[in-house]
Amino acid sequence: MLIKGGRLIDPADNRDGLFDLLVEDGRVREVLDPGSATAGEVVDASGCWVLPGLIDMHAHLRDPGYEYKEDIETASRAAAAGGITTVACMANTDPVNDNPSVTQYILDKASGVGLVRVLPVGAMTKGLKGKELAEMGLMRRAGIVAVSDDGRPVLDAGLMRRALEYAATFSLPVILHCEETSLSARGVMNEGELSSRLGLAGIPAAAEEVMISRDVLLSQYTGVPIHVTHISTRGSLEIIRQAKQQGIPVTCDATPHHLLLTEDAVRTYDTNCKMNPPLRHEEDRHALIEGIRMSQVDCIATDHAPHARDEKDLDFDLAPFGIIGFQTLLPALMKLHQDHDIDFSQLLACVTRNPARILGIEGGTLAPGSRADIVIFDPAPRWTLSEDMILSRSRNTPFIGWTFTGKVVRTMLGGVTVYRAG
């Protein structure tokens, strides 16, 4: 198959220009100058961008246990439609993915669906309870790619140290949601003047920064790399920037919503703007955007967190945290590219090359020999997100009604088309 006429953008292979892509047996055979070869099957990508399939290193697929919110099939459809071909899914299912049986279930179901590569992230501690180490080694054998207790941070510093060292034994990347929960307490939004005005309990920036500081020091002491997920404050970025300067093996990601929204969105008590960490100030948002520009923020991950309408349709105090994000990831990157003049290939690296490196997985590139996980993206059309476009089982997103630029035309997994725009 020849994908011809498109602009190939592949940060890992340092390519951005007009190239044709020859795909054979599910892999990229050759990257060719335009028009220099033909093939039986030709895909015309003229006017489009040809990108490596996106890697979302932080998502919640809710399967097993919460299939009323989302399951592996609905999540896979939504991801494929968003140009995402690899999804790392967090362990807070029911039962928790803290043992190889659950890992195996997720992998089996995902491969049965076959639309995206689902990479399970195992729990660091049994039941995400922060008390005893989970069976990281056996889960590694079953197929997890990383460990994380995500939204249930390990509060015991001694146990965290052991978890880091034990994870390193099995070369498992460690993904950390950093939150000192005694500081965030019952908070539901960013703490500050606005939270006081709205009468909502706040989550101070310090809740995140205190824990990042602890974990950076533990990483320095043990030498074990850590990846801090969904950082939300300028202070967090500053801690990580300094740690990187000192050679401490720390990486981080930010979510599209923290890059596009601020706490201002909470003014109407819209529970689709309730997430943890919370939306912060404009200066935090700008710091994160600059962090991407300066390559201090390594990845962009969705933290895709489906919740049913009935659950979100509660008081702001009571509604669960989180929003969906698969189908708005690439549109968000385009928006950042256009509004903040960030090189698109730099943004693309945050969802291809960089997460692949951090997770130590194949993918994130279309260099010759790579798996043909490919997105064909038309950068021109302007469109407005409406509920009926959402393929996830849940529709909890603050981006309904937003106008975006650029649409996924086609997504391929190992050369097989798994999504095609209707």
Next chain:
Amino acid sequence: MSWAHKDLIAIQDLSRDEILTILEASTSFKEISRRDIKKVPTLRGKTVVLLFYEASTRTRLSFELAAKRLSADTVALSASGSSFQKGETIMDAALNVLAMAPDCIVIRYPHAGLPQKLARELPCSVINAGDGTHEHPTQALLDMYSMKERFGSLEGLRVAIVGDIRHSRVARSNVYGLTKVGAHVTVVAPDTLLPPGIRGWGVEVSRELDPVLKDADVVMMLRVQKERIDEQFFPDEREYAYFYGLNRRRVDLMKEGAVIMHPGPMNRGVEITHDAADGDRSIILNQVENGVAVRMALLYLSMGGNVDAD
């Protein structure tokens, strides 16, 4: 001037002139409660539903009397014995109430934001009788009315609000309202009981009560909730009363003509002693009386009343 708002959700939403309009309108309603026959036909045929999802005695009673004295029909629904306890979502409950065609819903609720949502989604009037730690606009209006009644004007009035500002919707609504009408507000509390960002609200902040007392025209004491001790906002009632309680000695520091207010219910012996609460300076019971008048005015204005009409 006619009243443009269907709802009353937050003092934050009101302008200075709107606040003064409500206070002005309240005066004509106060007289009704002092008549022998305490009823006028103004809202005859209107239905007011009181939805109280949080314990309340005086606010609910005050609204109920206000509505009845204007001849509106009232139905009260409280948390216990309502379908809310059976897990019905509050929006479902509200839509069910709406299907019975009320003209006005008065709602008290333990979480911030619901009155705003109801006002947005329902065609009837919605009056916020307190939502979480957000606002309690009618309390602030009756407080301002009581101050205005006493001092003639709110402009330049020096008001001290003392205690748990952080968790108090009464304090918030009063701060927003008083600063809008030109009063000078000082909040007095330990740092733990101040809401983050309050220094941007145009108030002075004091950690000490004594120095504030000599200049204040109004000293408003806030209720201390016992659960704040468990949450370690302050060590215990003894220490709290020592530094922030209003007692005989402190009452004597107050200047001539200064008054003591409290939104109730009081913890006697904690934030206020008997002699402060019941002494000559206390206008706590005037607040309660004025509450009915102010709520009558609000019900009247919200349900389409014209300010010029009597």
